[in-house]
Amino acid sequence: MNATKQKILIKSLDLFNDSGISNVSLRAIADKAGISVGNLQYHFKKREDIIEALYFELVEKIDSILFIKTDDLLQSFLNISVEIVTILYEYHFFLLDFITITRRNYKIKRHYSELSKRREIEFIKIVDVLIKNGVFREELLKNEYHSLFKRIEVISNFWFSSILIQADVLSKESIKQYSLLISQSIYPYLTDEAKKQYATIFPSQLV
Amino acid sequence: MNATKQKILIKSLDLFNDSGISNVSLRAIADKAGISVGNLQYHFKKREDIIEALYFELVEKIDSILFIKTDDLLQSFLNISVEIVTILYEYHFFLLDFITITRRNYKIKRHYSELSKRREIEFIKIVDVLIKNGVFREELLKNEYHSLFKRIEVISNFWFSSILIQADVLSKESIKQYSLLISQSIYPYLTDEAKKQYATIFPSQLV
DNA sequence: GTTAATATAGTACAAATGTACTAAAAATAA
DNA sequence: TTATTTTTAGTACATTTGTACTATATTAAC
Numbered sequence: 001m002n003a004t005k006q007k008i009l010i011k012s013l014d015l016f017n018d019s020g021i022s023n024v025s026l027r028a029i030a031d032k033a034g035i036s037v038g039n040l041q042y043h044f045k046k047r048e049d050i051i052e053a054l055y056f057e058l059v060e061k062i063d064s065i066l067f068i069k070t071d072d073l074l075q076s077f078l079n080i081s082v083e084i085v086t087i088l089y090e091y092h093f094f095l096l097d098f099i100t101i102t103r104r105n106y107k108i109k110r111h112y113s114e115l116s117k118r119r120e121i122e123f124i125k126i127v128d129v130l131i132k133n134g135v136f137r138e139e140l141l142k143n144e145y146h147s148l149f150k151r152i153e154v155i156s157n158f159w160f161s162s163i164l165i166q167a168d169v170l171s172k173e174s175i176k177q178y179s180l181l182i183s184q185s186i187y188p189y190l191t192d193e194a195k196k197q198y199a200t201i202f203p204s205q206l207v
Numbered sequence: 208m209n210a211t212k213q214k215i216l217i218k219s220l221d222l223f224n225d226s227g228i229s230n231v232s233l234r235a236i237a238d239k240a241g242i243s244v245g246n247l248q249y250h251f252k253k254r255e256d257i258i259e260a261l262y263f264e265l266v267e268k269i270d271s272i273l274f275i276k277t278d279d280l281l282q283s284f285l286n287i288s289v290e291i292v293t294i295l296y297e298y299h300f301f302l303l304d305f306i307t308i309t310r311r312n313y314k315i316k317r318h319y320s321e322l323s324k325r326r327e328i329e330f331i332k333i334v335d336v337l338i339k340n341g342v343f344r345e346e347l348l349k350n351e352y353h354s355l356f357k358r359i360e361v362i363s364n365f366w367f368s369s370i371l372i373q374a375d376v377l378s379k380e381s382i383k384q385y386s387l388l389i390s391q392s393i394y395p396y397l398t399d400e401a402k403k404q405y406a407t408i409f410p411s412q413l414v
Numbered sequence: 415g416t417t418a419a420t421a422t423a424g425t426a427c428a429a430a431t432g433t434a435c436t437a438a439a440a441a442t443a444a
Numbered sequence: 445t446t447a448t449t450t451t452t453a454g455t456a457c458a459t460t461t462g463t464a465c466t467a468t469a470t471t472a473a474c
Contacts, residue, residue, distance in 0.1 A: 002451095004451080020306070020307070020310060022229065025432085026431075026433085027430095035452075036452060038435095038452065038454060039451070039452045039453065041432090042450090042452070043451090046432085046433085097306070098372050099304070099368050099371060102372045103230075113372075140394070140414060141414060142414050144391060144394075147392070148391075151358065151392055154365055154366060154369045155358060155362070157368075158368060158369065159361060161306050164306060165309045166309075166316070166319065166323060181354055181357055184348055184354040184355075185358055187347070187348060189395070204349075207347060207348060207349050207351075209421095233462065233463085234460095243424065244423085245421095245423050245424065245465090246421070246422045246423065247422095248462090248463070254463090416474085417474080418471100418473075419471080419473090420469100420470080420472085421471085422468080422470085423466105423467085424465105424468100425465085425467100426463105426465080426466100427463090427464080428461105428464100429460105429461090429462095430459105430460085430461085431459085431461105432460105434456085434458100435454105435455085438451105438453080438454100439450100439451080439452070440450080440451070441448100441451080442448080444447075
């Protein structure tokens with residue numbers, strides 16, 4: 001990709017992450033990138049184009065890490081959720097402004113909506129494998145794992161928001177906290193066998 | 208309260224809920240309330256004052272329903288979470304714009320932060336009671352219920368957002384979905400005794 | 415009934431913002 | 445070298461927005 005275009009995206013991402021999209025003007029981006037507004041406009045005709053470009057960058061990065069190692073199912077499952085949120089952290093402006101963005105960009109909204117549906121199907125498939133391999137227990141309630149997915153989805157998408165409505169800044173510490181939250185939310189669904197394995201993965205969590 | 212002031216708040220709430228605060232101008236509010244912008248300004252010197260007033264209305268409403276009936280602990284516990292989210296639904300603009308609002312209104316941010324801490328303490332107290340009464344099981348992991356609180360908090364605060372990033376409108380249906388999500392997230396922490404009770408409360412959830 | 419306080423309307427303004435447009439400069443192709 | 449395309453800068457503009465300010469109108473107090 002064009003060097004200037006690249007620079008614009010990098011600087012935009014920084015500014016968006018720090019201040020939120022609505023507090024970042026095109027002039028500010030141009031300044032930070034050391035170019036003129038005219039030039040900025042040449043590369044991204046509309047402001048929205050920058051946001052779209054960043055969104056698809058994010059999606060691509062996440063897609064690239066979504067495969068589970070079959071030799072160590074539980075560990076792999078937990079790893080992936082942390083890897084995802086680590087990438088999300090890089091683009092956290094997107095999550096903090098999720099509503100604003102999807103409200104005025106139907107393309108992103110529709111794309112995300114499809115993505116989410118695919119992810120859910122993938123999740124349920126993986127859960128089936130985990131059940132068959134004695135890692136997860138069977139469902140005790142109807143759609144119990146569907147419901148678990150939904151909860152994990154909300155937390156993944158809004159964990160950073162949840163922190164920032166109270167804290168003044170977002171730090172990488174939030175990734176660890178997320179990881180704890182998710183692993184503990186999985187715990188009750190593990191078989192006794194897998195619970196033992198969990199104990200070896202997270203010895204510090206034992207009571 | 209002054210009738211005009213009341214009207215302003217009601218109409219602002221409607222507009223905010225429908226379009227998000229950043230898409231609602233003072234002129235639009237004045238129009239909807241059938242008054243002049245000058246008059247609007249007379250009652251609320253700053254735009255932010257309207258949002259603050261609505262926020263404190265919301266907090267007050269929630270506070271008024273926060274007490275648990277000791278005769279039917281589980282049912283009461285589940286009821287309250289639905290009652291809360293029902294009130295939140297009335298003021299959902301606030302949740303949808305949570306980040307934006309706390310970013311530029313430090314008073315609300317600080318207040319909410321304190322509120323959240325108090326609520327967590329309350330939650331843990333109630334859980335203790337539930338454990339002592341054989342409704343919840345003991346912790347199997349360190350801070351397991353603290354972690355549960357956090358997850359419920361995120362979901363309460365951002366469930367509506369989570370829906371709206373995919374759907375075009377928010378409906379009361381979302382309250383039911385929330386209720387399902389929360390009750391199922393509680394289920395694994397119930398004692399065998401309480402699980403039986405759960406089955407009578409939600410027979411349709413049984414597998 | 416006069417005075418003071420409250421409430422309402424209307425206008426004006428300064429600041430910010432996205433973007434359209436023009437022109438020059440730099441790079442590339444012929 | 446010349447011609448053409450790509451890239452960059454600069455300016456201008458229309459629009460929106462919050463809010464400050466002024467002037468009436470209405471209500472309440474005495």
